[in-house]
Amino acid sequence: MYVPPYNMKITGTTRKNKPDIPNQMKIGSREVPASSFCHSGDVTLVSYKPKKNKIVLLVSTKMTKFNIGEARKPEMVLFYNKTKGGTDTFDKLCHAYTTARATNRWPMRFFFGMLDQASVNVRILETCKNSRADATVNKSPQVTMKSLIFHLITPYMRQRLEINTLRIDLRRGIGMILGLSPDDMLEEERPKLLKRARCASCPSSKDKKTQMQCPSCKRPMCDDYRIYLCNECGGCD
Structure with a gap:
């Protein structure tokens, strides 16, 4: 064996x-x-x-x-x-707030099991941390799971914010979840160049310089070729 x-x-x-x-x-x-x-x-x-x-x-x-x-x-x-009581208790805690869903894909079932075990381990570590710090307030399982979920999805949401063609309503919704200020969101919605450059749409005879750029192709773009929309129209497809 x-x-x-x-x-x-x-x-x-x-x-x-x-x-x-x-x-x-x-x-x-x-x-x-x-x-x-x-x-x-x-x-x-x-x-x-x-x-x-x-x-x-x-x-x-x-x-x-x-x-x-x-x-x-x-x-x-x-x-x-x-x-054996430790294993039975661990399984009970995993099934109390499980993330598993009905599926025929065994890799997904393994992934659900990993999430359940990670959730229980986070609760154990949080309890040990509070006991060492002499904390009188213990987080509930729901609060601990929400903090774990937010920790896992934050890198993915920040990665989505880097997509320049993302819809404005989705961008603002992600910004509200991440707690970003409107100034930070505005800076991400309207990318700027470090140095002023000639507008790619204007003729060279005008020699018009700008610091703004197109969110999609990243070319310099002056105010004459920028379109201003309201919040409702900006969120439409």
């Missing part, structure tokens, strides 16, 4: 369909309860039959002794029952 080289001790259940598990460990005895042990290198496998027609397989790299504890249960099973 393969063990990842992470220098960590693990104890957990496994399924019967694994090819590394001997067939003798998948068949329980007639007695209830009954236990069978198997050892290979640093890995110990126990097949525990708590009741009729049920077999529990546990693998551990921490406990290597074949000891039977109280109620005729292996010590590996007793140790697992004491420590």
